[in-house]
Amino acid sequence: MSQALYLPRRLLRETEAHLKGEAPREGVGLWAGRREVERVIPLPNVHPSPLTGYLAEPLALLKALRELEEEGLALLAIYHSHPKGPAFPSPTDLKEARWRVPYVIFGTDGFRAFLLPEGREVEVVLL
Numbered sequence: 871m872s873q874a875l876y877l878p879r880r881l882l883r884e885t886e887a888h889l890k891g892e893a894p895r896e897g898v899g900l901w902a903g904r905r906e907v908e909r910v911i912p913l914p915n916v917h918p919s920p921l922t923g924y925l926a927e928p929l930a931l932l933k934a935l936r937e938l939e940e941e942g943l944a945l946l947a948i949y950h951s952h953p954k955g956p957a958f959p960s961p962t963d964l965k966e967a968r969w970r971v972p973y974v975i976f977g978t979d980g981f982r983a984f985l986l987p988e989g990r991e992v993e994v995v996l997l
């Protein structure tokens with residue numbers, strides 16, 4: 871089964887701008903859309919150690935998911951950043967993986983998407 875993510879470059883830049891603004895803390899957010907990513911939704915990181923972990927603020931997450939549903943958009947991916955590390959899942963990322971959508975990780979070496987906890991890489995196609 872192919873589960874590539876289709877991402878307009880404009881929204882890649884929007885995501886990178888969000889994560890740059892969060893650094894040196896990790897940033898977290900959602901990509902939503904129909905076939906391709908249409909919306910970047912930054913979420914507050916309320917992790918107690920935000921330099922090395924992320925936790926999307928639960929009420930903001932619920933509100934975002936409800937709005938997507940109302941607009942007929944699907945949750946396509948969850949992204950977060952590793953401001954000082956590589957774009958690979960950390961042991962914590964593997965342990966805490968809950969969602970069936972790809973996890974996109976932005977690291978110092980670029981970004982990659984994975985299905986977790988299996989760790990299978992998902993292609994990101996830039997549009």
Ligand SMILES: [Zn+2]
Pocket residue numbers: 950951952959960963975
């Ligand atoms: Zn991580």
